[in-house]
Amino acid sequence: MTTTQSPDSSTRFPEAAILADEHVPAVHIWRDFDARVEQVVRAHTDADLFAQWIGPDSLTTTIDEWSCRTNGAYRYVSRRGEEEYAFRGTFPFVGEDKIVQTFTWEGMPEAVALETLTFEDLGDGRTRLHGFSICDSFEARDQMLASGMEVGIHEGYAKLDRMLGAGDL
Amino acid sequence: MTTTQSPDSSTRFPEAAILADEHVPAVHIWRDFDARVEQVVRAHTDADLFAQWIGPDSLTTTIDEWSCRTNGAYRYVSRRGEEEYAFRGTFPFVGEDKIVQTFTWEGMPEAVALETLTFEDLGDGRTRLHGFSICDSFEARDQMLASGMEVGIHEGYAKLDRMLGAGDL
Numbered sequence: 001m002t003t004t005q006s007p008d009s010s011t012r013f014p015e016a017a018i019l020a021d022e023h024v025p026a027v028h029i030w031r032d033f034d035a036r037v038e039q040v041v042r043a044h045t046d047a048d049l050f051a052q053w054i055g056p057d058s059l060t061t062t063i064d065e066w067s068c069r070t071n072g073a074y075r076y077v078s079r080r081g082e083e084e085y086a087f088r089g090t091f092p093f094v095g096e097d098k099i100v101q102t103f104t105w106e107g108m109p110e111a112v113a114l115e116t117l118t119f120e121d122l123g124d125g126r127t128r129l130h131g132f133s134i135c136d137s138f139e140a141r142d143q144m145l146a147s148g149m150e151v152g153i154h155e156g157y158a159k160l161d162r163m164l165g166a167g168d169l
Numbered sequence: 170m171t172t173t174q175s176p177d178s179s180t181r182f183p184e185a186a187i188l189a190d191e192h193v194p195a196v197h198i199w200r201d202f203d204a205r206v207e208q209v210v211r212a213h214t215d216a217d218l219f220a221q222w223i224g225p226d227s228l229t230t231t232i233d234e235w236s237c238r239t240n241g242a243y244r245y246v247s248r249r250g251e252e253e254y255a256f257r258g259t260f261p262f263v264g265e266d267k268i269v270q271t272f273t274w275e276g277m278p279e280a281v282a283l284e285t286l287t288f289e290d291l292g293d294g295r296t297r298l299h300g301f302s303i304c305d306s307f308e309a310r311d312q313m314l315a316s317g318m319e320v321g322i323h324e325g326y327a328k329l330d331r332m333l334g335a336g337d338l
Contacts, residue, residue: 024194024306070278071234071242071259090240090259092271092281100281102261102271109239112261112269114283116305136285136303137193 006130009122016153018145021132025141029131031157035164037097037119040127042169043160044068044099044117049169051076053159056152059085070094074101097121103133111140175299178291185322187314190301194310198300200326204333206266206288209296211338212329213237213268213286218338220245222328225321228254239263243270266290272302280309 007013007030016031033040043049047066054061055078065075068091075088086106092114093100099117113133120128135141163169176182176199185200202209212218216235223230224247234244237260244257255275261283262269268286282302289297304310332338 026305065240071244071257073240073242073259075240088240088261090242090261090271092257092259092273093279095279098279100279102259102283104261110262110264110267110269112283112285114271114281114303114305116281132305134283134303134305136195136283136301 013128016150016157018150018153020141020145024134025136025138026132026134027141027145029129029133029153031129031131031153032122033127033129033157033161033164034125035127035169036125037121037127039164039169040129040160041097041099041119043163045094047074049163053163054078054152054156056155057159059152067091068094068099111135113140113144182297185319185326187319187322189310189314193303194305194307195301195303196310196314198298198302198322200298200300200322201291202296202298202326202330202333203294204296204338205294206290206296208333208338209298209329210266210268210288212332214263216243218332221337222332223247223321223325225324226328228321236260237263237268280304282309282313 013030013032016029019028021028045068047063051061051063059078059080061076061078063076065073067073070091070093072091077084077086088104088106089102091101097119101115103113103115104111113135115131115133118130122128135144182199182201185198188197190197214237216232220230220232228247228249230245230247232245234242236242239262241260246253246255257273257275258271260270266288270284272282272284273280282304284300284302287299291297304313
């Protein structure tokens, strides 16, 4: 499935839908959460909360730079035993229901994706997150899709579901 | 002319070539300078030098945030009488011959372009600058192209030529 259309509100995303855009070198991610917009936004802007859910179950994440405001930046390291993966980026825009950030895996320090996260109030206490990540080329986008990113996305959002269910936000 | 091919070294760009990419929502800018790579890079990384050449002749630029390093950010304001245009962005990557930065006009604070500047040694004391600016959509790219950006690009680089000729870098 490939689409650039926004799904209508009758579509549900209890699991993340990860889709390649057909016109531009971007990936779309849609995911619904059983929580208010401000709770889901807080899970993305608060360093301590973010570190608890980001990434696959098998990795533990430590934040070592976090300035989640317009023109701020971040860096975090995810570890599993001896393995270590460092990620960094900047925040060109942080608003109440939108975050624009860059994303780089430090193993490829010059490869930068530009991500726009939009948090939509579905009107019944649920929130739809739309992630749009654009790369410099279709090759870079396809490499990102082939990287195994979906494991971290699905397991990460499932952790966030559990935190929301437990009243941790 | 529309291309995604890198020009060969026999092509000369004494004036900037500004081209729409045919595959992705990006703009290419090529411009040659009669100076070494480190001089042209310094003109982009040093706040005082940058403020002297950026933008059209009719505007005066003041830098009010400048941290030109990986994960840093910038903000500057260009003025002509009562008119004021503020621009800001972040630096996801700053290397010796490559800078990746974001670019936003504060009048449209959520519109972020991702720019990659590459400085190539042409081997005869000249440097080729390639700018690649990708937007979220072809509409946003075409709007950028229609914004009158070329005046500031041509006049700005002509100022930089004069600074380089005067031995100011």
